Amino acid sequence: MDDLFTHAATKSENDPAARMAQLAKELDHHNKLYYQEATPEISDAEYDKLYRELEDLEKAHPELADPNSPTKRVGGAPLDAFESVEHLIPMLSIDDVFELSDEQLEKEPEGTPRETELIAFYKRLQKNLGQEHIPVTVEPKLDGVAVSLVYRNGKLDYAATRGDGKRGDLITENVRTIRSIPLTLTGDAPELLEVRGEIFMPNSAFAKMNEERDEAGLQTFANPRNATAGTLKQLDSREVAKRPLAFLAHGLGAYDGPELATEDAFHSLLDELSISRNHPVWHAKNLDSLLKAVSQLNEERHGYDYATDGAVVKVLSRADREKLGFTSRAPRWAAAYKFLPEQAETLLKDITIQVGRTGVLTPVAELEPVLVSGTTVSRATLHNQDEIDRKDVRIGDHVIIEKAGEIIPAVVKVLTEKRSSDSQPYSLFNAVDGKCPSCHGPISQEEGMVAWRCTNFACPAQAVTGIKQFASRKALDIDGVGTSVAEAVVRDGLVKTPLDLFKLDLLTLTELNLGTKFEPRLFGEKRASKVLESLEAAKSKPLSLWLYAMGIRNIGESAAQEVSRLHEKLTDIPNSELIEALAELPNYTELSVSKRKKENHPLLAELKIDDSFGPVAAASLRDFFKSEAGQDVIGKLHSLGINPASDNYMPKPAEADTSDMPLVGKTFVITGTLSRPRPDFKKQIESLGGKVSGSVSKNTDYLLAGEKAGSKAEKAEALGVTVLSEEAFNVLISA
Incomplete structure (x- = not known):
């Protein structure tokens, strides 16, 4: 067999249509092997290389693109509505015949089989075809x-x-x-x-x-x-x-x-x-x-x-x-x-709370074991508080259990007629006393969300997710700590919270097994050394990055930057009066943050706090650092000799010397392909006093737009936001 990539460029240049057809055929072949037969012949990387070549050819020759190309598997632009079509032949349904239930059999003569309706169907076939044996x-x-x-x-x-x-x-x-x-x-x-x-x-x-x-x-x-x-x-x-x-x-x-x-x-x-x-x-x-x-x-x-x-x-x-x-x-x-749906009655003995890897608290019904659809069921998910309220599920209830879609055990209904007179409605929040069962940190329910969630980034139950956030490039950028390493250190019991990473030594990391017991894959000394170097460098990273690394709910990059501007070091935050004042403000909808703050608190108006850090974010930050879990984090950081400091401290802009910061008070959005990575421009804008947001709004001052700016450029023009090319941006910051 020829190398899959041999002469690809030549074929593309000489006859792009033929090469596109060849690539589509190969990709269809590999799709069939992978998705239908589970016997792939090539690696994911080889498949991706073929896919990208076809994708590039279709972009270069859109007139030759096939609507049934394998590249269409990812979907296209949204439709306004579905069109309808008349079927070539009417698409009829099939008549149902039912397995008889116990209640139905009680009304029939003794000895009536459950398959009575199926038997009647077959006998109609015999009668209409005039023969006894009809192959089906x-x-x-x-x-x-x-x-x-x-x-x-x-x-x-x-x-x-x-x-x-x-x-x-x-x-x-x-x-x-x-x-x-x-x-x-x-x-x-x-x-x-x-x-x-x-x-x-x-x-x-x-x-x-x-x-x-x-x-x-x-x-x-x-x-x-x-x-x-x-x-x-x-x-x-x-x-x-x-x-x-x-x-x-x-x-x-x-x-x-x-x-x-x-x-x-x-x-x-x-x-x-x-x-x-x-x-x-x-x-x-x-x-x-x-x-x-x-x-x-x-x-x-x-x-x-x-x-x-x-x-x-x-x-x-x-x-x-x-x-x-x-x-x-x-x-x-x-x-x-x-077939009859398989159900069973049982007793709901208790409701326990599981903490998932992202901190979501899920209520689980603990049941008297019962046989359903061929398996013994002793637990059933209740999903969330809304589901419990809708079905009025209470501890001590007799409930009907069914495997939803023959898969997941679910509580179908409550037999309220068997309910004890002293039963009480169930509240997840009250059951856990407002604290995460895993770490005793604060829990919150975001507006518009049905789940309660632990907000403690150091919660052991969400260790892998917390480590990934903590070590990510936008956070502390700990080189070499990705998903596989996070899963391995948690699996081996080496790390329970992200801060435990600082306790790892060279030998432990070197011998870390990223594979299995039977097929070990050691991390190695060179990679281990890089991790330790990154961890040492992280100790002196600025306050904004540490706040973002903690993954506190509602504290994203922009909010972390604003908190860092308002506080000189991390230990100033737990007892911050301005965070307390901001958290106590009503959650506004129509008025801007700055206007609402001026009306309610003179100090907040003087600080000119950005819209990215409002009452909801402030309350999340306050609740976390005042909680037992937050205090524990401060204590651990102190023992490690870490007290992150702000690199953009400027609480009262009017009093600060901003002569060398031409972008103070300006909000940017970055889009399109530029000469450098977007994070580089973000850092540059922030170092000059500006702020970077992720979406265009009427509060945006500038859109820095590279090639293929797309919908953000269209929205900026519609709102009258100034759109800057990279050249114009350089002129602006050098003026």
Whole structure:
């Protein structure tokens, strides 16, 4: 096999269209191996190199770009709204038949089987076809969102939702981001092929996404189907690309190709074209084998990595299907047998609080162990206080448990009729006495967020996240301490808080294992020495960087700079009168910070405090340093001989000599590609007395714009903000 990158430049120059086609083919091949077969042939770096080459060629030759290029997987510009399209063939639903519940069986004659409705369906097939043995297929009923994929000459033409069965929404841009859907078919593709199937979230990916949302304090999704449906409604395909969606085909719509006599022939076509299909598939020749297949599916389904709530039964022969025909809404040759949701009653003995890696406090129901969906459940997440309030969950309640989407144990409802008369509503804040269970630091609930969060950067429960923030380039820039090192030192019990990094020695760091017990990968003396050098340098870093490194809620880079301007050293902050005064002000919305401060406190007006440091940020800072956890941080820093000092101390600008600081009182925003990294310009502006913000507003004085300035430049022009080129900026600061 030729080197993947041999003669790439020559091919691109001589025939960019051919090279683009070749790259797209290779990337599609590797996508299939990685996402569908889990057998990658090349490394991520090699894949990225191919991807970037294609991306560069498409930018250089936009007229040659294919709408089904692998580069479209990341999404494009947001749509204003979805257009609709008429289905080539009506997209009908399948009639449901249900497994009978205990309550229903009590009303039926003794001996009535739970599968009564499924048996009745098969007997209708026997009657209408006039034969006793009718071969059928049985496959899992996917609990996703039904879609239609239309391919013409082997390329995806468009994708649409079911809609009302006659017309659906065009979701092509969103579907192009789903890597398990081929944009170009392999093999001998028919001229027209409409594949129908389900878009869904795999259970493992859904659980991970919900865990991450929980950690971020965001609302979690109730089940994979809700998450999938909500994602596909996004008008911004770039957001869709971030969600873990997958696709499995299960039906045929419009088709122009060789005859497909049976469902098996259709499955063979899908395999030949590398279109992922629903599986496993059972074959049943009579009623008895049908019931056995459905029973086996019901037993096995809990091990699948997708949500399924039933079995789809289809007549195997397409000739027989034509004889059976359709009703006005569904085919007579298929049915969806819905299993009963598995629930169980149990006792909620207690509610415990877990502290996640980002400091989010998650309530967990501690249950009397009970069997649900084949596993014993003794714990169930309650997500947050809002969820507890909505369901009115209390300690001591009898509750109904169900695996939401067959994955996560959840409290479905409370049996209030069994509730004790002395039960009390549950308050997370009161249960932990307003303190983090892990470190006893303060907790807060940000406006607009549902989660309570520990605000102590030294909390052991969030050690890895805290270390990453502490060592990041924008913070103390500790060379060599990234995710893998943070995880390793916490895993080995060497570090419980970011400040423990200063206790590490050369030998310990040198022998730090970044690999596994069986495949060790030592950190090494050279890298260990760099870490220790960076840690020594961090001790003298300015106050603003230390404040940002601590990751205190609501204290970002700009706020840290402002606090540093107002305080000479870190130990001045815990008893700062001005922070106390600012924290006590109302949280304003319409009036500017400066105007509100002038009305309420003369000292604050004199200090000319920037909008980036308002009452909410001040309250976060005050509460942290007055807490037991904050005092502990001050104590540890003192023992290390560290008391960060300000490098921009100027509490009363009117009294300061700013003759050599031409940008005092000016707010900048930086965007686009410049001759130096943006952080360099930020430091330069701040050293001259200016401030740098992340977004353009009416309070922005200048936008420093390089090439490809984008939307920030447009907004600046609309607001009348002065836009500076790099050349104009240099003239401004030298004037």
